[in-house]
Amino acid sequence: MKLSSSVYPLLAAAIALTACGEAKDSTAIKDQQRPTESKSTESESIARLQLANPSAFPRLDEPVYLSFRELGLSEDYAEPLAVHGGGQLPVQRVDRDADGSADGILFLVDLQVDEEIDLKILPGSGEQPAGDKRTQAEISRKTGGQWADRKYLGGYFQNVSELDVPPEHTDHSQFIRYEGPGIESDLVGYRVYLDWRNGFDIFGKKVREPVLQDVGQDGFESYHHMADWGMDILKVGDALGVGGYGYWDGEKVVRVSDVQDWSAKIVDNGELYSSLNIEYKGWKPAKNKQADLSTILSMRAGSRLVEVNGQASEGLGALVAGLVKHTGTQLMVGDLDIPGGAWTYIGTWGQQSLDGSGLGMGLLVQKKTVKEVTEDELNQVVVFKQPATNDFNYYFTAAWAKEAESRHGPITSAGQFEAYLAREAEKLTMPLRKRLTTALSEAQTQQPLSANGALQWSQRLADSELERSTYQLAFGGVDPHRKRPAYFEYTTGLLMQAYDDLNRASPEPRYADAVEKVMGSFVNEDGSINGYVQSKYNIDSINAGKMLLRMLERNGKDSYKTAVATLREQLEHHPRTTAGAFWHKQKYPHQVWLDGVYMGIPFLAHYEKLSAENGGEGNFDEVLAEFKVVREKLHDPQTGLYFHAWDEAKEQGWADKESGLSANFWSRGMGWMAMALVDVLDYIPEENAEQRQYLIDMINELAPVLEKYQDAESGTWYQVANKAGARGNYLEATGSSMFTYFFAKAINNGYLPDTYVPLAKKSYQGLLDQFIQVHADGSVSLTNNCEVAGLGFGRDGSYRYYMSEPVIDDDLKGVGPFIMAGAEMYKLLNKQG
Incomplete structure (x- = not known):
């Protein structure tokens, strides 16, 4: 968990600010209390907390807040807790939302540059280390x-x-x-x-x-x-x-x-x-x-x-x-x-x-x-x-x-x-970079991996998200993730596709109902789409259309035919590079992002499949053109990884002036592309053998590269894939979930050999061990999700940039792929017996 040494303007001065004492830890005045000796045992542990300093300066008196909920305790937990790390630290119960009841605990830590510490949260005796009121x-x-x-x-x-x-x-x-x-x-x-x-x-x-x-x-x-x-x-x-x-x-x-x-x-x-x-x-x-x-x-x-x-x-x-x-x-x-x-x-x-x-x-x-x-x-x-x-x-x-x-x-x-x-x-x-492992979570995630277990983890996260936010995503609601009115968002489409994949694997009315109510809220009787603006030419807007295509196959409604035709029309007029790849957005001219491959191309392939089945041409050339541009322009021959984006005009501040490429290998960007590869093959007919083989070759080219950069200990992947030891880098849930889905589905469909089964199992177990957090009420969360990452408008594509985006729980870009990965692992493990 290490971070780049590049810092904001003026931060170098801040690091050297010895006049303020930040680089010193010797002031004999009332500062962070020294821990007292610990007598607690490992068996009593409620949680283990690992913290790392992502900055190029010491982090002194750094506050750490842990809610009872994330600790796996009831939200009205009333017993004392202790924090130990070479001794006992002062800890305080706090009420952050001012509702009259404590929500969790707060304590302070000191971390020097590149320091990592390991703490235990244990039942307390009620006695605190002697400390000053500060x-x-x-x-x-x-x-x-x-x-x-x-x-x-x-x-x-x-x-x-x-x-x-x-x-x-x-x-x-x-x-x-x-x-x-x-x-x-x-x-x-x-x-x-x-x-x-x-x-x-x-x-x-x-x-x-x-x-x-x-x-x-x-x-x-x-x-x-x-x-x-x-x-x-x-x-x-x-x-x-x-x-x-x-x-x-x-x-x-x-x-x-x-x-x-x-x-x-x-x-x-x-x-x-x-x-x-x-x-x-x-x-x-x-x-x-x-x-x-x-x-x-x-x-x-x-x-x-x-x-x-x-x-x-x-x-x-x-x-x-x-x-x-x-x-x-x-x-x-x-x-x-x-x-x-x-x-x-x-x-x-x-x-x-x-x-x-x-x-x-x-x-x-x-x-x-x-x-x-x-x-x-x-x-x-x-x-x-x-x-x-x-x-x-x-x-x-x-x-x-x-x-x-x-x-x-x-x-x-x-x-x-x-x-x-x-x-x-x-x-x-x-x-501070944080990894929290609770006794409650560990007791459940360490069960032997099985098909039913994978299915149940997907169901538990899906059910938790149904309670948290799903129905608020319907048109007319307020998207709690983005704090704005609910629109025809790619993240909404992703979550609905995850529910649909789960429902296909093991039918449950609650998932089908969520899809119908949320996605159906956007399609009017005349086929117009609420919250969609074609003139923006935003490739992200196409992603939710994939779920509309699935619904059209089931209901055959004219309104859905009109809606998906409207999205297809956007692609007809969508601006492109000279080689035919779609710009990411009209306001991002000449740019191809890995994200956009997933947003637009599986929809295009599915639409063309339905067109062919209904007497149309069924032209998949545009589908292949996108992947060919990505492979030719964004693939790095030295590492085998893919850069996040390419600017054909070579004008953007983040773009290399000779190649037009961005500077880093972002795991989620590659995860979007990897999912697109295995999804597109669902729709290209078997008789289009040459086109299918091109994509299968890309899959087999990508798989060993991802294996190389998989973290050997955890089975997951870092935010920036090739910089595992760099300051501030962290194991990231969204990209790791996408890669797990990619491997499981590619094996299930015969695109990858069974020799990759151990890797798929390891990566899925890694998702459980690293990112699944079980709450006392039985609900679960997915932790360590990079909230967003893009390029331009203040986002320079540097390593430090990818470290600076917020890391949050339950982002739909992680929740959806985790559910989908579990559904594919359910199939894979059933095959394995």
Whole structure:
């Protein structure tokens, strides 16, 4: 699990940032607690966790969160857990969704460059290793006095776990200590004005221990002056402050001011992690717009970051996060020409602290959520796109030059601060590489491999996906994977084809019903296809048509005939290379991607087969032309692998200027092509012997190459197939599932000899061992899926790029092929007896 040494701009500076102590592990101040001696036994183990550092700099105080669900425990699990790795680490139960119940555990680890660690999660005794409290969340309001006009007179402060703000409260009413809830780590503290201003302020800390409990006890003025612990260091004024949120009216920020009711509660208040939930009822940011807004603000030890997770009850349009503008400061904007899943930043640095010293403030945002980076008179602003789910997520941070010394700082210059922002963006873009093996999963995946076992694993994942998301993919729903209205997506078609393959192997009404209801929702009576736009000439749009062809064979409906004819018409007019291969998309001119071979060519072959059966020509020349171009242009004679893409015009930034090829061998790209090879042969008639033999030769050419690059220990394949030892590379589920399907189906259909049966078995067992996660309710997940990978529009095709795309659970590009692979293994193992 190793990653490329190439890094974002400014990251080299971040790596060398010894002034901030990140390269050192010797500071004798309260940092990561040393583990205590472990006395637990292997037999008690709940899970084994392997972690690796994908970055070219140390990852210190790195948070690791494990949900009870992924650990194979019930979601209301109440017993203590312990984490051991050469001793016991401090661990905290946390409630990340603020529903009042802990969801899992959080702990911190240190990993040096290229370091890998092996941890065990065990039942705990309830006793924690001795540690310091490194985070705090606090709400403190007065009691024992009385309201006079809009001031609270007399009384004393009392800490509470939650507060519903009384209607008399406003700014400077002397009711809430330091005017709102506070949250801090051992590095910095923040407060939120719980009134119409909704500003976010900073407490600069000169000490490492918690301070909020003492701030403002003697009134509302003292913390604006330097004390032994530090001081309030930011002038917020009428702005958002540091990382506050609001609404963008097209010209300026509208704060969360016009609100019917405010409330706040402490969700977590622990040694390692603390969080607050703030509720805004009836927020009216603009005329004819109103919604409830709920936000969770969380911090963890050893970090300056506050994570903000927000959820609006209704779509409001463009929400924002911002930083107050001060004169004489330097604006920093991170690279925005990056992949959608990558994180970037905006920040400011200057003498903008109230005491006149250096202060940096920053926002960290995921590129795909950003509509624009702009400003108004008072704020530097990030405007967010509005997802169909009406949620948002970002981080804010601050670094004060007078911050207490630690291995994380202080940060004392603009260069150091921007290097810090770049480093934090990389941490979010590339979390620690993780492999979790639970006792529950292992007990079930280690059963002897059998035909019925393979079938049941496909059924279990299919049934789990039916519960998770399948029916939301129908037209009119909201695709939970993409957070947008459900369209005629290639991933939807892939999942439906997997259900259909499974239903063919062992008929079950629930799979046939899902196919009919989801795919049927896209076909209107007149044959038009909901959510399909032919003029985009996107080869991905064809893939779901493969399932429509299967349905047409069964129902013979005119509407389906019209629908598939519409898709075939796209291919008639689809732009092509000079040799006849389809462009990937009209907006990707002259480009052939391996993905596109699977998206378009099996549909074309199936359509031509049906055409021939109904008196048409049945021309398969175009089918072969695509594979010939791919073999001629994208095949690497040295490795035998296939490059992800080829630009005939040699104009794209990712393309080699002489060959037009992209730089790397992406496993899923080759997986798409491998599946297309075995699927297309289902439709080319036996009498077309020369065409069939060409494809069978490609299969036999590819098989030993994939065998060569198969990981010997696990039986699966790496994200970048030929760089198993490179920093950050990981065993990846989607490509591995596709290759397993390829081998099993090729053996079943006689394209490969039975000498490949052991390889197919090993690869399938590898899918179970590496990627299947069993939950306490019996459902299962597929882990370690590369969410997406493409080229252009910020995606440069470098090794680092393929390492930077998010790695997620239950991506349909893995779920579908895993189900299909299991159906083929069911056939293969039945044949083997």
